[in-house]
């Protein structure tokens with residue numbers, strides 16, 4: 001995993017995220033030649049209601065707006081974003097999986113080649129993904145059932161312990177990439 005292009009694409013996709021908590025991107029690719037199948041970033045399911053229009057975090061304190069006409073209010077519970085996000089935001093990994101499905105269903109030109117490539121990656125056990133943060137429990141399950149064998153991430157998410165266990169139980173390789181420099185990557189297995 002040493003393709004600079006992949007990391008640049010990841011960074012570019014993170015910028016598309018509308019989440020006020022974390023900007024996360026995911027790329028599904030073939031580890032053998034870095035062929036990119038699809039990209040995803042976290043966003044709200046209803047694109048007319050974005051996280052960053054409703055929530056803002058300053059010095060670990062969340063502020064929220066009931067609607068656009070109102071002013072920012074301090075979130076005394078500091079949990080409103082988490083609750084809203086659970087019901088309204090799609091994780092980058094899920095979107096990357098959905099985008100690949102969309103290419104196969106709706107893009108007649110790419111469909112045949114992508115299906116051939118996908119089957120090849122599955123057969124070679126080289127279907128991989130790279131994510132900004134270590135995937136949550138639900139995303140790990142989706143990625144594994146989708147056929148991903150290698151997962152790379154830069155930063156550790158809070159529930160990394162659960163994700164490590166699920167990877168270990170399913171013989172999926174989980175790698176942390178140290179630093180986000182474009183010239184040097186050091187990966188190491190986290191279990």
Ligand SMILES: [Zn+2]
Pocket residue numbers: 018019020021022051052081085089
């Ligand atoms: Zn958010």
Ligand SMILES: [Zn+2]
Pocket residue numbers: 091092093135136137138139140
């Ligand atoms: Zn997730």
